[in-house]
Amino acid sequence: MKVKVKERVNWPITILLILGLVTVIFPLYLTVVIAFKKPSEMTNSISGILSLPKSWSFSNFAEAMRVTDFWHSLGNSVLITIVTVVLSILIHSMIGYVIGRSKSTSKFYKVAYLYIVSGMFVPFAILMMPLVKQTAQMGIDNIFGVILCYLVFYMPMNVLLYSGYLKNIPMALEEAAHVDGATTWKTYWSVIFPIMKPMHATVAVLTALGTWNDVMTPLVILAGSDVNTLPLAQMTFQTQFGTNYNLAFASYLLALLPILIFYLICQKQILNGVVNGAVK
Amino acid sequence: MNKLKKMNGRERTFLLITIPILALFFCFNTLPLIKGVIYSFTNFRGYGEFDWVGLRNYADLFTDARVGKSYLFTFKLAIVATIVVNVLSLILALGLNSKIKFKSALRGMYFVPNILGALVVGYIFNYFFTYILPAVVKMMGGKGDSILASSKWAWVAIVIVCAWQSVAMNTIIYISGLQTVPEDVYEAGSLDGATGWKKFRNLTFPLILPFFTINMVLCMKNFLMVFDQIMALTKGGPAQSTESISFLIYNNGMAGGQFGFQSANAVVFFVVIVVISVLQMNFLGNKEEQL
Numbered sequence: 186m187k188v189k190v191k192e193r194v195n196w197p198i199t200i201l202l203i204l205g206l207v208t209v210i211f212p213l214y215l216t217v218v219i220a221f222k223k224p225s226e227m228t229n230s231i232s233g234i235l236s237l238p239k240s241w242s243f244s245n246f247a248e249a250m251r252v253t254d255f256w257h258s259l260g261n262s263v264l265i266t267i268v269t270v271v272l273s274i275l276i277h278s279m280i281g282y283v284i285g286r287s288k289s290t291s292k293f294y295k296v297a298y299l300y301i302v303s304g305m306f307v308p309f310a311i312l313m314m315p316l317v318k319q320t321a322q323m324g325i326d327n328i329f330g331v332i333l334c335y336l337v338f339y340m341p342m343n344v345l346l347y348s349g350y351l352k353n354i355p356m357a358l359e360e361a362a363h364v365d366g367a368t369t370w371k372t373y374w375s376v377i378f379p380i381m382k383p384m385h386a387t388v389a390v391l392t393a394l395g396t397w398n399d400v401m402t403p404l405v406i407l408a409g410s411d412v413n414t415l416p417l418a419q420m421t422f423q424t425q426f427g428t429n430y431n432l433a434f435a436s437y438l439l440a441l442l443p444i445l446i447f448y449l450i451c452q453k454q455i456l457n458g459v460v461n462g463a464v465k
Numbered sequence: 466m467n468k469l470k471k472m473n474g475r476e477r478t479f480l481l482i483t484i485p486i487l488a489l490f491f492c493f494n495t496l497p498l499i500k501g502v503i504y505s506f507t508n509f510r511g512y513g514e515f516d517w518v519g520l521r522n523y524a525d526l527f528t529d530a531r532v533g534k535s536y537l538f539t540f541k542l543a544i545v546a547t548i549v550v551n552v553l554s555l556i557l558a559l560g561l562n563s564k565i566k567f568k569s570a571l572r573g574m575y576f577v578p579n580i581l582g583a584l585v586v587g588y589i590f591n592y593f594f595t596y597i598l599p600a601v602v603k604m605m606g607g608k609g610d611s612i613l614a615s616s617k618w619a620w621v622a623i624v625i626v627c628a629w630q631s632v633a634m635n636t637i638i639y640i641s642g643l644q645t646v647p648e649d650v651y652e653a654g655s656l657d658g659a660t661g662w663k664k665f666r667n668l669t670f671p672l673i674l675p676f677f678t679i680n681m682v683l684c685m686k687n688f689l690m691v692f693d694q695i696m697a698l699t700k701g702g703p704a705q706s707t708e709s710i711s712f713l714i715y716n717n718g719m720a721g722g723q724f725g726f727q728s729a730n731a732v733v734f735f736v737v738i739v740v741i742s743v744l745q746m747n748f749l750g751n752k753e754e755q756l
């Protein structure tokens with residue numbers, strides 16, 4: 186006999202979890218109130234720092250945008266992220282497909298698979314210095330070079346994801362298209378590529394979060410040029426913020442806002458993508 | 466050419482796709498890796514001429530106090546942060562998976578730290594540790610020095626910031642693990658009198674062990690490569706007490722004229738990462754099979 190326990194809301198845990206949210210919200214609250222305040226409001230006591238601003242002024246933001254050349258940095262970040270994500274979906278799905286379909290029958294593709302996936306173990310620290318030299322020699326120590334690097338850095342994970350996902354797609358689909366006279370190339374784009382849509386979403390989320398927030402790659406490859414990404418600009422302009430924390434925090438808030446807004450809109454896809462990526 | 470013709474269309478298309486992509490991968494992954502290994506046998510400063518020095522860089526690595534210190538720091542950080550993060554996120558996941566109100570809103574909120582850039586988060590916490598925490602401590606009658614300025618305690622601040630972001634990620638993974646545990650396992654368990662800690666220890670935990678493995682591996686790997694948080698919080702200080710391996714390689718290799726020497730450091734670091742990843746996966750993988 187099963188004893189059916191009546192499902193009741195566990196209020197103590199609910200309340201504890203709501204209280205625990207303080208740890209998440211407090212740093213963000215801090216950022217918002219400091220970003221809106223004038224330096225004169227920042228007295229040395231905590232209440233001076235933590236209280237709500239007397240008037241919500243946007244002047245810090247205007248100043249921060251000017252100092253950090255916000256629109257340029259934002260544009261660069263958006264460009265790098267979007268191009269990387271689109272190319273990753275196109276290229277990594279293709280190589281993932283080829284390898285996923287052939288690695289069990291062909292030794293060459295088996296080796297190619299292991300070769301690419303083992304790239305996951307290579308820390309950026311060892312590639313960093315040679316890559317700086319290499320991109321400079323090739324004349325791609327610019328945004329294009331950064332994108333190329335990302336395409337390679339995310340390839341191991343994405344190939345693993347795509348080739349794993351292919352196991353669920355029956356060969357019969359391709360064979361049917363083949364019988365109808367479609368070439369392999371055409372079959373891929375009209376049959377397989379659309380079917381892999383759930384995995385495209387996962388790859389897009391993981392690649393986008395990674396590239397959007399990455400600092401190290403643009404830091405070393407774009408060094409010496411005055412091209413910035415959004416996070417990189419926060420580092421570059423640290424000295425200009427000086428002790429004007431209101432200006433600095435306005436700039437931090439501006440840097441965090443795009444991804445926060447994006448998260449608000451596609452929360453479900455992002456959570457799914459992250460879980461899929463980690464668990465597979 | 467003859468061979469290419471003999472292949473059927475499918476094989477040819479596959480090869481035409483694979484070769485350029487493999488070439489790209491080689492160019493920006495394997496080639497720099499090989500160059501890194503080659504540089505590690507030189508006294509290259511990053512510019513100008515250089516000589517071959519054989520294994521001297523490697524010999525020097527093991528006697529270099531600063532390198533030794535950075536390895537100790539990085540491992541201390543990685544181990545402590547991995548434990549802290551996994552304990553906290555397991556508790557949080559159990560809470561978020563129980564019968565609570567506002568479930569999806571709470572889950573969504575707790576994930577927010579993970580999407581934010583580590584560098585900017587680091588700057589925000591930098592302010593918190595420099596001004597707010599000391600002020601609170603002072604109010605309670607303490608001395609009120611910033612822990613970022615203490616070579617003894619600065620690493621704790623870095624653990625806190627790393628944990629703040631990683632807990633979000635690991636919690637989501639644990640939740641998806643908990644969701645795979647079927648309800649009747651608990652019902653059977655409760656008939657056997659399993660409750661509370663006993664239930665968790667003997668029922669829940671073994672069933673989500675694969676997710677524990679994922680989290681351990683993810684955590685260790687990420688924390689061993691920690692960079693952004695260091696850059697934003699301490700820049701390796703005070704007194705070089707918080708230089709992670711990645712930070713040291715960047716700092717001294719790129720700007721400090723130790724290109725060759727830090728390349729050797731990077732090669733050793735690479736080997737360490739591979740060994741740890743393989744060990745971890747074997748060890749935790751074996752444990753899973755035994756169950």
